[in-house]
Amino acid sequence: MPGDGAVADKRHAPATLRNRDAITAVLADWLPASGTVLEVASGSGEHAVHFAAAFPQLAWQPSDPDPAGLTSIAAYRAEAALANIAAPVALDAASARWPLDSAAAILCINMVHISPWEATLGLFAGAARLLAPGAPLILYGPYVEPGVPTAESNSAFDASLRSRNRAWGLRHTDELKAAATDAGFAFAERRAMPANNLMLLFRRT
Template sequence: MLRYAAAERNIGPIGDVLAHYLQNGMKILELASGTGQQSAALADRFPQVTFQPSEVDPRLIHSIVGYVDHHRVVPFIFQSLICSYQFPNLRVPLHIDVTSVCTGWALPSDLRPGSVDAILVVNLLHISDFAATNGVFEAASSLLRPDGILVVYGPFSREGSVFPESNRAFDRSLREQNPQWGLRDTRQLRELGISLNLTLVEQHEMPANNLTIVFRKR
């Protein structure tokens, strides 16, 4: 199983924000789940919520499977016997390319269009082409149930301004690596959401000058 220090730092604050929105029985589709450590930690924190991770990178899918296996079986001792308890709320990962049309994604039947409670995207938009951003929002528009939420986390440009200097430097370095990368602007995302029946309802300040932005399906 792979483990990223940045993901480890993000888990607690992201979970704190999600606690305001998640309810028992919800099903969450996580796009670009990375190593899987975040999916497993959130599934631990919200045992009555089902998490469906996904990835496009085979190496990361393999890592997610490791976290799923570790999460699902927890050993304990009962009357001197070693037993195990199953946590079924973390599913095996799906192979999803967010730049492809979501109607072509191989989703389970209970995550069909118009039925997903929430979509979670962490640290993807700034390190991918804008086609990925479009793909995420188009998927949210199609898959979310009415009043469902899209939650995106990461560094963002805010209403046309990038601050503080650390974020400006990070934005420059991203664009030097790939001209299609860079911090997405909140105004741009809000307008994209409006065009797809997604309303920006909240921006949560996060550690290290990041934001968690919540959109709701109209």
């Protein structure tokens, strides 16, 4: 279970401070006007409280498979004291059982490359169960694109990830699009982001 919100429970992911405003600007275009946004793999929880504050008309549901992550999210949630952010829930993207039955949108930041491919397949499968036709599934992170030179920093990051875990690594966007199609999603839009990242929008068909 998440902790009681003690400051000592809070984790800090430096990248969140650098990318949260750029991500928010894209989310303003892609998120629905109302409903619950499920954030898969919320990590420290810093993104969750930032987005909940930026979109007060939406209900924000953070999640993570790591108990320490859930504890950190709970601490940031307690500090923020926002009415539209729910208590974090344990969610393993690769699992066939998710703790929600529906959502208006799903957001997943920096999970796809730091998890086995099965987690990405599970993400699409789970999103297909929860989302109504037309609803968005939004991914953020570094990817490899066909016909687009991969930045040296991304290539080095990919090598580092694979040295830590052979099941990790930057995914190819064409593989993501194929997995999305198989799960009942259509690729809708790509946005280039700072630091050689991308935001990818898929919609439930």
